[in-house]
Amino acid sequence: xxxxxxxNHHVILSEAASLELGCNYxxxxxxxxxxxxQYPGQHLQLLLKYFSGxxxxxxxxxxxxxxxxxxFSFNLRKPSVQWSDTAEYFCAVNARTGFQKLVFGxxxxxxVSP
Amino acid sequence: GAGVSQSPRYKVAKRGQDVALRCDPISxxxxxxxxxxxxxxxxxFLTYFQNEAQLDKSGLPSDRFFAERPEGSVSTLKIQRxxxxxxxxxxxxxxxxxxxxxxxxxxxxxxxxxxx
Numbered sequence: 027x028x029x030x031x032x033x034n035h036h037v038i039l040s041e042a043a044s045l046e047l048g049c050n051y052x053x054x055x056x057x058x059x060x061x062x063x064q065y066p067g068q069h070l071q072l073l074l075k076y077f078s079g080x081x082x083x084x085x086x087x088x089x090x091x092x093x094x095x096x097x098f099s100f101n102l103r104k105p106s107v108q109w110s111d112t113a114e115y116f117c118a119v120n121a122r123t124g125f126q127k128l129v130f131g132x133x134x135x136x137x138v139s140p
Numbered sequence: 141g142a143g144v145s146q147s148p149r150y151k152v153a154k155r156g157q158d159v160a161l162r163c164d165p166i167s168x169x170x171x172x173x174x175x176x177x178x179x180x181x182x183x184x185f186l187t188y189f190q191n192e193a194q195l196d197k198s199g200l201p202s203d204r205f206f207a208e209r210p211e212g213s214v215s216t217l218k219i220q221r222x223x224x225x226x227x228x229x230x231x232x233x234x235x236x237x238x239x240x241x242x243x244x245x246x247x248x249x250x251x252x253x254x255x256x
Contacts, residue, residue, distance in 0.1 A: 030182075032182075062247075068249075069143075069144075069247045069248060069249045069250070070183070070231070070233075070245075070247040071247070072244050072245075075244070116182050116183070118182075125188055125195060125196055125238075126171060126173075126188075126235060126238050126245070127173070127185050127188055127196060128173075128183075128185070128245060129185065130175075130182035130183045130184070131182050132180070132181055132182045133180075133181070133182050
């Protein structure tokens, strides 16, 4: 069975600070990897995804993530955060074949102070 | 509509009461998923439909939970004899058929269920 671990449950940063959120997954086969974001009062939305190819993927709003296969990791990064990045971030994985069922991590709450 | 619509937005139920939660997916989306999100947790998979067929219900926590999608569009998640531990946000998501370009779930805003 697939599982996803997000080690940082709460992160507080000042504007312009750099961000890195950890994500590790466990699965015996080939996976697709995702980061979803939930802004306050809004629904979950896709930030970025990795299927294959270049392990460094770029998403919306200046976010990027790097897939390191040997570490089973897919960490999310942003060089300089803004107050508007305050949100909850979820890492997710699904198997490359079979059903599309997404398995989510427990999420990281990011608070960016102005 | 433009997105996935869920109703009601909030539901308060007395313990033992039955509830029904509705999901209107994006038109044309074949795949439909239900997730349960407890406070402070990530969404947990409940069940999956492809059109009207329920292909995976491995996440339903008990036989009090039942989901249907009779015409392959609107779906209803029913919880019988609600318990306090059922209190959570219930999320619905839809997507196009599986394919690399389609690997994106569109989520609704959820129904927040509180069982007293």
